[in-house]
Amino acid sequence: MNAFRKAAKLWRDNTCIDIYEVRWAREAIQVGRGRGCWSSVGKTRGIQDLSLGQGCDTVGIAAHELAHALGFYHTQSRHDRDNSIYVFTQNIEPQWLNQFTRETRSTNYNYGLPYDYGSVMHYGATSGTIDKRSRPPTMIPKDQRYFETIGSPFISFTDVLMMNMHYNCTGCECSSLCSYSALGPVPIVPAENNPRICLV
Template identity: 50%
Template sequence: MKFQTLDKSNLIKIREKIHTLKNKIVAKLTLTPEQKAALAKRLKELVTIKKDHVSPKGDSIEEVNARSHIGDVLYQSDMVLTTEQADELVAEEEGRPKRQAFRDRRYPQTLWSSGVAYFFHPNATPEVKSVFKKGAAWWSKDTCIDFFESAQAKDRIRVFKEDGCWSYVGRLGNQQDLSLGDGCESVGTAAHEIGHALGMFHTHSRHDRDSFITLNTHNIKPDWLDQFKKETTATNENYGITYDYGSIMHYGAQSATMNRKPTMVPHDTNYIETLGSPFISFYELLMMNKHYGCLDRCKSTPNRCKMGGFPHPRDCSKCICPRGYGGQFCDQKPDKCGSILQASATYQTLEDLVGDRNAGQSPREDYHTCTYWIVAPEGKKVEVKFVNFSRGIAVDGCVYGGVEIKTHPDPRMTGYR
């Protein structure tokens, strides 16, 4: 069955329009002597893991789209820009800012204020349907955004299996497309592309990214340098929410690498394996709730949530909690496997088996999570030492399994992986 999809000729024109600004964009990526010195120091501190090649189709959105060549005509590998959005990008780079990454001049028309209607094209496989529905549920269950299946709704998303993983940004009006092609059949990838459809750009293009990561341009594919364009304070609205290395909208540390070495180095190098996360972070949920005005539903409800949680817009008597916390008010361990452990003056041994050891290299639709709280006596600190663990599959973001340690003073932040 043939059907009309992307107008690649128009996308090539848009890509060429942005490409004309390459020299300006690349010039802005040049590091100062101080930044170069800081990067050199971090690279010496960096503990790198040799990454595995798992899927011949690619182990990340960027790789999948590069191998299918669809990434050559998209913005930052997986976003389809309209002509208007491309013009605004050019205007911004030329010093005539018009756009905000979340709130452009069409806002709030870009919101799916009546819910997100979607339908599946006949070529959508059972795997595509499953991961899309689960990715939509990830966003829906902790926001006020509803998803419903309808091919007749005026504004709707057509989900299909085209070349690569990609989406338009925000609600355009009428029908728009979202592709989950070969190599894109994971819930994390689906949730990432749905994030774009809801209006999110990439975290690593935030205006304040240089305070959190440094681009190692020597490792970036030359044709990809201008794709690391950064937003400005005039064009990027983050609702006062800090940068989170565990954002599902953040590409992995080796994104667009030409030598299997990091292209993005976090200032706290312990976060190197966290980049490229397959999970929606707490701060992303908070940002999406603010963007869609969901928090207004609980304005009259006192916030009794602990650990930085906030009232759930679907039930203000409950809380949306940071990862690792649960209960009605985020003051309990989540009701899943794991336990509360008491630290002592001598090492204790914890041995655990999580997930399905036979899952292997198959894409993850669901994750099995165990949470352990390690509590130390007042005035003492907890020390954790990894003695031995089974060899897992090493790709950016630990998407096939891993351990996360939360040590940040802000309990809302994603931990080290």
């Protein structure tokens, strides 16, 4: 559960979401070691299960699953994804197909933010591939410069911004975006490294 705690801290430190550990609550996210890595999308009533099973105990995977619990779909499932990626359903394992289902405008709102190849919510080019040996791609970016970017284990600036917009707490009165790096501290004025604070 150390990876989950670190992932929760990343979301907590860089968004307005308060995530804290409790022994008991009527409504909470319960993290366990089920089969695989999964969470439902968005809040459910009562206790909401989030699984970090074998092979899932990394900060990137935990951050990804926690974002699902907080309401995020996969980036490759955005309703506008066909403008940014090619999806090869013939190369996808049948049990993985639902991970690539394109959402509709009514189920997936992206706050006017551009497609983010570097999102922690984006699968890699061979995720869910049907052949583990030859590893044919399940998707590729239309802009080939982003081929190595997809499947990032890091929370991106756009992830942070979207989370704050999703919970109506951008913390900014100004129109410009704040400078931020999810990869770690940036040696600049601290306020410029915090998406909760905008400098005019």
